[in-house]
Amino acid sequence: MLQRYGYYFYFCRHNRFCFGMSSVDKAVRTAPIIKKKTMMKKTIFCACMAGMLLACSNVEKEAAQKLEAARIAYEQGNYNEAKLQIDSIKILYPKAFEARRAGIKLMQDVELKEQENSLAYLDSLLAEKQLRLDSLKGSFVLEKDTVYQNVGNYLHPSQVIEKNLHRSFLRFQVDERGKMRMTSIYCGATFIHHTAVKVTAPDGSYAETPVSHDSYETTDLGEKIEKADYVLEEDGGVIRFIVANKDHSLRVTYEGDRSFTTRMLPADRQAAAAVYQLAGTLAAITQIQKSREEANLKIAFIKAKKEKQ
16 A cells, blocks of 8 residues: 555456545545434434423423312312322323422322311210210119229119029120120029020021130039120121011020020010110220221321421
């Protein structure tokens, strides 16, 4: 290869001369092309940035519309709709940071208002149930030793212990929190070691308790006494069966090592129905009080979060 006058001469195939431009000439001749490409890149970059800014602007605008819809729903008391609109901002516009921050604050207002409304409703419901309780509890005897017991038990007057000595029967009671239980009491000359009872109606239908895990036996002046407890909802449906058949003659079978059968007195059947009704009111009051406590805790939590912001 030979160099002369700024050009390169070299032999190609077939012993012919070829020539090309020097590196300096190349740089001079290609400079306009490089400059043009650079301008194109800058133009494309600027166009992309403009597009991104426009897209961000549209996202914030659309998210702001959702936020405004949420505010309107909140002011109208439509809290579920308000929460749906706020949630949609987070899902549809994850980069709309301003709208999302405002949505978080609005969500706290929504949740606070919901809990305040819930608390007001619970207060009115509690007052209603308390009036109902006041009208019922006067018909019962409250057995409570204030020294040893935090929670007493309501019994029907016909079933207090003093009136039912030496008698085999089903006794019903409910504590002040609404927990109802049935006790099968057996009195006889010999133990039968019973742990369950079966109650049968005249039409042959019946309900039977599972084996009791709360029972005991004792002897008093030669009389054998056995007791077994069954809690409502864990009694095999016996209590509700008795309440549903309170106007029918019911047969009670004590099941153990030996069986023992007796008839429920009308007073016992009515006692079961009355205590069951009282239990429903007491249980409702207990649940309302629990819900009030939860609502107050949520209100305190939301207010604490708002104060930190």
